[in-house]
Amino acid sequence: MITDAAYRELQETLGAENVSREPAVLDGYTWQPFTDILGLPDSWCRYRPAAVVLPGSTEEVQEVVRICGRHGLQFKAMSTGWGAWNAMGGENTVQIDLKRMNRILEIDEKNMYAVVEPCAVCSQLQAEAMKKGLNCHIIGAGCGSSPLASATSLCGYGWSGLTTSYSARNVLGVEWVLPDGEVLRIGTPGQDAGWFNGDGPGPSLRGAMRGFMGACGGLGVFTRCAVKLFPWPGPEEPQVEGLLNDVTAEVPDTHAMFLIAFPDLQRWADAAYSVADAEIGYMMCKNAIGALVATMMPRGLKELTRFAVFKDILKTLRYQFQFLVCARTPREFAYQKAVLREIVEECEGICLDVSKLPGLHDAFWWGFVRAAMPPLIFRMGGTFGTSYGALEGFDHPAYQSQEGARLKSQYTETGRLMDDLADNSWGGIYEGSTGFGHQEELYVYDPRDSAQLEAAEDYLAGTLVDTAAKKLGPGLGFAGGAIVAEIFGPLIGDYHEWLRKIKGAFDPDNVSDPAFYVSPDPEKLIAEEMANRPGMAQSLLSVMGEEDTP
Amino acid sequence: MALQDMERDMAGCSRCSSCKWIPHNQVKSWRFAQGCPSSTRYSFHAYSGSGKMIMGLSMLQSRSELNDDVAGIIYNCQLCGSCQVSCQVYRDDIDLSDVLLELRAKCVEDGFLILEHMEMLQSMKKEDNPLGMLKADRGRWAEGLGLPEIGGRQVEVLFHAGCRYSYDEDLRGTVRGTVSLLRDAGIDIGVAGKDEACCGGRAYELGYQGEMRNFADDMAGRVKASGARTLVTACSDCYYTFMYLYPKNGLDLGVEVLHITELVGRMIEEGRIEPAGEVPMRVTYHDPCHLGRRGESYKEGWSGGDKLLRPVRFKQSGRLGVFDPPRDIIRALPGIELVEMERIREYSWCCGAGGGVLEAFPEFASWTAGDRLEEAAATGAEALVTACPWCVRVFRDAVTERGMEMKIYDVMELLASSLGGA
């Protein structure tokens, strides 16, 4: 609930048209996919915002934050706001929707960065960057997502990760409205020295700001940030017809897509290490065969999976990557292809040149470069979830793929989750020769079917238990809320305690909703989890060795 | 069909927000990436296609209530269909445009009415048009042309001018020129004269669904009386009504329905119309929503419950609307140069007039038109050409309001000028 006085102040600050507490409007911020991570019976998140506001500038964000502080309200900011981690953590939370702050403020071609506001999305930034021969990192959520949110507040890789790495590596200077309403500019903007560096001259607080996973709205509001841009060896204004799978495009002669597949997981991982060492390729990503077929012909997959023989045939391609070469010159193109073939041969794989498959190549080429495909994963079942996915040396993600497939097949084989061949791991290698990468295990279900939703929740709880028990590293289960930090923290250098200290230092009054970051009061959090989702909480607590704790 | 029949569609929304944008594969710039006028203008998620569906679900599940504010959000929407196209790039199981229609029907059913829309309805009931004009004046646009009228001799083609072209004096010249050139090209064409009436589609879109049936029955009666085998209209809203709303509601006119650009495009291809006069102009073409993506004919035949199992051919993806015939006509004009905007065809930006917005929320209509005019200007075109009187009207008014130089034409005006008629 928001008091009339607080509401009036918000209206006076932003204009009445930019503030709402109309329940139907608020429900637009309450409905989210991926509520399996919250153990909910449908896509309605547990708490509706007390109000929603649309600030148009950093100054207005500061004012909103101060008003919340004065009136004992929490706030939570969102950019495009996709996913249950945007949900409110309690009743008295104001949703800050940053949609009006949507500009690309600068593209610095020479120093290869762009300064963006929260609601400019990746497709816009990429289109503008390409005009200058550059490209940006696009998180796995796809090009409808916010580059600022990815860089400052979340953690993810994307198709072009081989070239552009993952979220945390892409953030440079940041403008940050702290939970008390002060503005902090970190990195070079902190010294009025431009936006080109996240560390200095100027305060270097990237670690505190986002840590590894991002604070997911729990540590203030990011109103501007600079993100890295990377050389784009392709057309400045790609000529593309069609909307998705039907795309035809003028693909440069020096670009080509390959499907490379290997006989087993070890040789698949070896090939990834070799590619990273050789520094070839623009994109290397595993989109599992099940996922590809599910998105291209979902009804077809449902039919095919009824026959074991077809499943076996499709599964022969389970250890594969899609690999995109984007070269500037024919000579470089020939070199990269030759190296790729050598690596594939060494690892006893096969290399299929998809550019020889008319009809598909253009759609894959642009689909992966633009990263427009992610919402297609909703096509088969209505929604999906993701699990495992710790960012580690690549042998480890390979092992996680195996774990994911093992656990998930118990659900797909019994029809509790949709049969996507239980090989829906997605991810790849990045960070060059460090061999760093990840694999997520996706799972597909219809959230409108309560049995499937329940199975998804059950599976997800199982993956967290498995991850903790086998010490698989912090995966994407982080999205499950602050409780996850309490589970994994003790296993990983007590990072949850460090997060708590950062939270305490920057937000002593806990104004910025920490529901998906870290709780200042872990005991209260655990009690709430026990009340809200006892089944999942019990499983998690068992991992923590606290089965008996109420 | 009622809102509750769309519950699975609404509950399927994954809140990906694709419906706010043109399909991302077609985003070519920061400036012209948005697809939904309503969400772009008003920003709250509730204004997007997704937001409206979520509101619908929320009301259906008694989490919230319909009131004047919520109805205001529902009606601040041109029913342009951009959200449906972008959603269906990814989804097979959500028919967003149908949800938007049912939300309006719920508003009417529950008594949350928009004054301006009630006036339109009143006028439709009394004078057979939503513009507050006299029925007796309906046929005046064709006076002096000597066209056969129904009730007289039978004709091959019945021309339906539509309300806007019948009454808007500024635009009448377009349809007068059009029917003249068709007749000169040997088409046996007739009109309904003062007996022509609204197609009724506007009533359906405003939420007064039941009202459309009377207009549809009248329409069918006129078509029958004319003896025509082809019904041609110059209005994209009427075209959408004939192609989508009538069949969706089980109404069959029993004749081939063509938009004027389809007929004329065909005749140019066959050499029956040969534009010879130079039209030395750089122009861009605006796809009217209700001729383009929403003009796609209704895809009958799917009656299954779970749309996840619905074959793709039953999806109203918007890709089979009328996009090429108007462009073909423009390209056939000697001396003209056609340059495309960034948002075209099924991912076009709306003119702003549709869904009752022009009448109830003129400032929003003008804002939407203004955005399109900026896009047109960015191509370097000196004229924006379209194929719908509602688009022409709102664009001309927006140009005047803004003091812009951009000229606005219906494609048939340019053809007539090439043929020496205007």
Ligand code: SF4
């Ligand atoms: S595109 Fe479709 S699924 Fe995505 S948010 Fe919009 S309505 Fe929902």
Ligand code: SF4
């Ligand atoms: S019909 Fe047009 S204006 Fe209405 S919600 Fe959809 S895209 Fe927006």
